[in-house]
Amino acid sequence: xxxxxxxxxxxxxxxxxxxxxxxxxxxxxxxxxxxxxxxxxxxxxxxxxxxxxxxxxxxxxxxxxxxxxxxxxxxxxxxxxxxxxxxxxxxxxxxxxxxxxxxxxxxxxxxxxxxxxxxxxxxxxxxxxxxxxxxxxxxxxxxxxxxxxxxxxxxxxxxxxxxxxxxxxxxxxxxxxxxxxxxxxxxxxxxxxxxxxxxxxxxxxxxxxxxxxxxxxxxxxxxxxxxxxxxxxxxxxxxxxxxxxxxxxxxxxxxxxxxxxxxxxxxxxxxx
Amino acid sequence: xxxxxxxxxxxxxxxxxxxxxxxxxxxxxxxxxxxxxxxxxxxxxxxxxxxxxxxxxxxxxxxxxxxxxxxxxxxxxxxxxxxxxxxxxxxxxxxxxxxxxxxxxxxxxxxxxxxxxxxxxxxxxxxxxxxxxxxxxxxxxxxxxxxxxxxxxxxxxxxxxxxxxxxxxxxxxxxxxxxxxxxxxxxxxxxxxxxxxxxxxxxxxxxxxxxxxxxxxxxxxxxxxxxxxxxxxxxxxxxxxxxxxxxxxxxxxxxxxxxxxxxxxxxxxxxxxxxxxxxxxxxxxxxxxxxxxxxxxxxxxxxxxxxxxxxxxxxxxxxxxxxxxxxxxxxxxxxxxxxxxxxxxxxxxxxxxxxxxxxxxxxxxxxxxxxxxxxxxxxxxxxxxxxxxxxxxxxxxxxxxxxxxxxxxxxxxxxxxxxxxxxxxxxxxxxxxxxxxx
Numbered sequence: 001x002x003x004x005x006x007x008x009x010x011x012x013x014x015x016x017x018x019x020x021x022x023x024x025x026x027x028x029x030x031x032x033x034x035x036x037x038x039x040x041x042x043x044x045x046x047x048x049x050x051x052x053x054x055x056x057x058x059x060x061x062x063x064x065x066x067x068x069x070x071x072x073x074x075x076x077x078x079x080x081x082x083x084x085x086x087x088x089x090x091x092x093x094x095x096x097x098x099x100x101x102x103x104x105x106x107x108x109x110x111x112x113x114x115x116x117x118x119x120x121x122x123x124x125x126x127x128x129x130x131x132x133x134x135x136x137x138x139x140x141x142x143x144x145x146x147x148x149x150x151x152x153x154x155x156x157x158x159x160x161x162x163x164x165x166x167x168x169x170x171x172x173x174x175x176x177x178x179x180x181x182x183x184x185x186x187x188x189x190x191x192x193x194x195x196x197x198x199x200x201x202x203x204x205x206x207x208x209x210x211x212x213x214x215x216x217x218x219x220x221x222x223x224x225x226x227x228x229x230x231x232x233x234x235x236x237x238x239x240x241x242x243x244x245x246x247x248x249x250x251x252x253x254x255x256x257x258x259x260x261x262x263x264x265x266x267x268x269x270x271x272x
Numbered sequence: 273x274x275x276x277x278x279x280x281x282x283x284x285x286x287x288x289x290x291x292x293x294x295x296x297x298x299x300x301x302x303x304x305x306x307x308x309x310x311x312x313x314x315x316x317x318x319x320x321x322x323x324x325x326x327x328x329x330x331x332x333x334x335x336x337x338x339x340x341x342x343x344x345x346x347x348x349x350x351x352x353x354x355x356x357x358x359x360x361x362x363x364x365x366x367x368x369x370x371x372x373x374x375x376x377x378x379x380x381x382x383x384x385x386x387x388x389x390x391x392x393x394x395x396x397x398x399x400x401x402x403x404x405x406x407x408x409x410x411x412x413x414x415x416x417x418x419x420x421x422x423x424x425x426x427x428x429x430x431x432x433x434x435x436x437x438x439x440x441x442x443x444x445x446x447x448x449x450x451x452x453x454x455x456x457x458x459x460x461x462x463x464x465x466x467x468x469x470x471x472x473x474x475x476x477x478x479x480x481x482x483x484x485x486x487x488x489x490x491x492x493x494x495x496x497x498x499x500x501x502x503x504x505x506x507x508x509x510x511x512x513x514x515x516x517x518x519x520x521x522x523x524x525x526x527x528x529x530x531x532x533x534x535x536x537x538x539x540x541x542x543x544x545x546x547x548x549x550x551x552x553x554x555x556x557x558x559x560x561x562x563x564x565x566x567x568x569x570x571x572x573x574x575x576x577x578x579x580x581x582x583x584x585x586x587x588x589x590x591x592x593x594x595x596x597x598x599x600x601x602x603x604x605x606x607x608x609x610x611x612x613x614x615x616x617x618x619x620x621x622x623x624x625x626x627x628x629x630x631x632x633x634x635x636x637x638x639x640x641x642x643x644x645x646x647x648x649x650x651x652x653x654x655x656x657x658x659x660x661x662x663x664x665x666x667x668x669x670x671x672x673x674x675x676x677x678x679x680x681x682x683x684x685x686x687x688x689x690x691x692x693x694x695x696x697x698x699x700x701x702x703x704x705x706x707x708x709x710x
Contacts, residue, residue: 062643068673094673095318095709098349113553115514122362122379122437124410128516128551130558132593140644238643260511261451265384265401268353 034160037168037189038153043082044194046150048223049249051077053270056244057093060141063236069093070139073271077253083108086258087149090266097139101263106149114149119263126263135180142231142240147212156185167191182210193217193224209235220247319348319710326433326703329683333698334477334488340701341432342369347379357385370432370475379442381406387448401449408440409447409460411507411520413549413560415636416651417605419585420520420547420564422505422527423460426469431476431696433666433682433703441469455510462503462524467493467540470528471696479695481621482536486695497539499525515552520564521545531570532578541579542569557592574611577618582610589634597640605632624690631657645671649680653693660686660694679704 058070071093077086089102098121105115113131120127134146155175162169168189174180183204190197195217201210216228225247232239257267326341345366352359362380367373382405388397412421416439429438443466450457471478473488480487503524510517522545529538547564564585571579586608591601609615612628619625632655639648647668654661666680681702686694 060643062645062671066672068671095320095349096670096676098318113556115553122408123440124408125440128558130591130593130599131553131556132599133596136596136640137644142643256451259451260456261401261449264449265386265403268356268358272353 032160032163034158034170038158038170039082040194041189041196042150042153044224045196045226047078047081048225049221051251051253052247052249053251054244054247056242058141059241061239063238068140070141075253075257075270077255077258085149088258088262090271101266103258103263104149108152110152110154117260117263124264126260142233142238143242147231161186167197195224195226209233221249223249316352317348317350319346320707321346321710322705322707324434324703324705326701328698329700329702330698332477334486337370339370340475340699341434341703343367343434344369354385356389357383359383377442378406379408399451403447406442406444407447408442409445410440411458411518413551413562413589414587415589415601415603415634417587417603417634419562419587420522420545420549422503422522422524422545424466424468424527427471428469428475431471431682431699433680433701435705441466455508458507460505465499465503465525465540467529468527476696476699479690481624481690486689486698491538493529493538493540497529497533497537499540515550518549520547520549526580530580541571543567544569554590555592557590560587560589562587574614575618577615577620581612581615584608584610599638601636603634605634606630627657629657630692631655642671645669655692658686658688658691658693660688660691662693674709676707
């Protein structure tokens with residue numbers, strides 16, 4: 001089946017190319033602009049609307065099948081599309097992290113580290129966190145910080161591997177390979193939604209050890225949105241499921257929602 | 273159940289044009305029952321029960337038990353959200369097997385909200401938040417080192433190996449926070465003086481210069497020697513770029529009874545503190561600086577041997593992730609005594625006097641392993657001026673949401689029996705705790 005689709009697709013693209021030649025359209029227009037695919041995918045995945053809120057829950061399943069839950073609410077505000085972002089994560093579950101708040105000022109300029117804070121309610125402590133390796137576990141899950149906040153597209157070189165009817169398949173190679181655990185990753189970007197729907201991470205021996213996939217997509221206020229995703233550790237069999245609910249975009253979240261004030265006294269109108 | 277879900281995905285796939293390839297939704301096993309159990313809003317009650325035990329590494333001649341920790345504890349949390357405010361309650365009921373006492377500690381019973389939710393003064397009132405009641409308060413930039421944070425601390429719990437949460441003790445206070453373009457302001461009034469839970473001999477003995485040896489009187493400071501006036505604390509802070517600046521002021525009392533009346537009774541003498549701090553990203557980590565001037569009001573000239581002298585305190589710290597999941601930090605802390613010569617001249621026990629400068633280095637290594645279910649911490653205080661230190665080692669393991677197992681050591685070491693840390697040499701202990709969340 002898949003093979004047939006590919007064949008059809010090849011024919012289709014051949015026809016398209018022939019038509020393009022016939023119409024004497026300049027060659028660049030027919031060639032595919034990889035950087036704009038990537039940019040559109042980033043925008044679709046992380047920059048829907050000017051701001052947004054969502055309830056999230058995660059189920060973390062370790063290699064022995066033991067389960068942990070996380071439940072939190074995310075508020076996000078874009079300083080600019082494909083640019084800097086403000087983010088707050090309010091934890092509700094499990095009991096030992098209830099009312100813990102995580103605050104991030106994300107900077108896309110690679111020379112500027114993200115600013116991060118953690119509010120620990122039992123100590124009434126606002127703890128500034130040193131910018132760490134972004135490819136470490138987000139609250140014990142198999143998602144990395146970078147999966148949640150978005151890996152800057154300027155960190156990788158992208159080449160088109162495959163152009164099917166439904167999707168672009170790109171191979172991404174890190175510009176600074178010593179800073180990451182992967183040799184390259186292959187991302188499938190759905191043409192209809194511009195959303196990355198499958199990302200497979202490989203080691204240098206082409207061993208596919210990690211997978212991030214969109215499991216369910218819904219259109220919310222006109223924005224195609226991943227509402228269920230899964231990340232798998234393909235070596236151990238452990239995985240994490242994440243589900244977003246009660247999603248809203250363009251709420252008009254003000255700058256002053258994303259401050260230390262909200263760590264101690266959360267903005268309830270946006271949380272409940 | 274899995275099949276039902278597959279059908280669900282399929283039907284959505286057919287119904288929704290924006291759904292991705294069915295092929296991609298393959299082999300996902302979203303167990304809806306498991307998710308379904310928290311469809312409801314989280315319950316407003318939560319908490320845990322904990323069993324904790326600890327013992328001395330070597331016996332203490334002045335305390336007749338080797339037990340340093342023996343808690344059977346239940347914590348209950350409850351909160352209620354209103355439109356723009358919240359009431360929160362956290363209480364610990366525990367049996368303390370070292371003292372053979374059952375205790376209730378209200379860690380939080382406070383109302384918090386915007387001023388505008390109780391008093392409508394237009395835009396102006398929206399700039400203020402208020403938190404009133406029993407609460408834990410913290411500010412400042414130090415790691416286990418406090419300069420401008422004069423809120424009560426519980427050093428007995430810290431030494432015994434209770435959870436770090438218990439290092440901060442609650443106080444009955446009112447906090448007003450104002451948020452303005454020029455800066456943010458926190459003002460805290462604690463009507464009834466809340467001292468630290470200092471080392472008083474209940475669990476651990478301490479050095480008495482008058483006895484020339486360790487003592488364990490288990491004393492309480494009685495009411496005539498306990499301050500009756502309130503404590504005031506103020507912080508003004510602002511972030512400029514990525515750097516956070518703050519200035520602080522405090523008017524109250526020394527938090528432990530380090531002063532003595534003419535009859536030799538310990539009391540809390542007056543104290544004012546002024547200070548400032550900054551914290552900023554630096555290199556690939558975080559750099560923090562803090563200073564404070566401790567104005568010992570009852571001994572302005574430093575001549576009174578029964579009252580601590582004024583001090584200036586300085587802190588510089590740096591924290592960085594060293595390799596993935598391993599964070600290291602170091603701090604340099606200096607206490608400089610004012611009017612040192614005056615103290616020397618009037619001292620009753622000059623052989624046990626502290627140095628003019630107390631210099632302290634701290635190092636922390638924190639490692640997270642096994643998908644963050646295991647956290648290892650090593651924190652070391654070492655004083656180059658006193659040639660003594662305190663090493664705190666701990667491990668926390670929690671592979672599931674329901675329970676956590678912790679264990680560790682508190683080790684005090686040094687040369688002289690009267691120095692700041694080494695006086696607690698016999699307090700060195702090992703501990704283990706098991707916590708079950710309900």
